[in-house]
Amino acid sequence: MWWALVGAxxxxVFATLSLRASDGFRKRVWFGPILAGYLVSFYLLWVSLALGMPVGIAYGVWTACGVALVAIIARVVFADPLTPKMMAGIALIVAGVLTIETAGVAR
Structure with a gap:
């Protein structure tokens, strides 16, 4: 089930970065990658849930990793800002997800 979540x-992340590259859909060539990325992502998220992953853990890991990866990759690819406060926020998100995951596993 973790392989499906990693794929999701x-x-x-690919779809969101494609959305950024589309420049508000002014570059229509990105519509296909955006649509395909989000469809694949939701399908694989569904697969991980169907295989028994708790929704709180799956969604938390999916969103937190997505936020962190998009922020970091967008900094490199698009020169988007990534301030120390933003990095601290990413660290807090990761810490929160790890807390939720370890609490869910301990039950």
Whole structure:
């Protein structure tokens, strides 16, 4: 089930970065990658849930990893800002997801 979640995260990051590259859909060539990325992402998220992953853990990991990866990759690819406060926020998101995951596993 983790392989499906990792795939869902990577597809969502690809789709979101494609959305950024589309420049508000002014560059229509990005519509296909955006649509395909989000469809694959939701399908793989569904697969991970169907295989028994708790929704709180799946969604938390999916969104947190997506936020962190998009922020970091967008900094490199698009020169988007990534301030120390933003990096601290990413660290807090990761810490929160790890807390939720370890609490869910401990039950």
């Amino acid at each position: 995260i990577l597809a969502e």
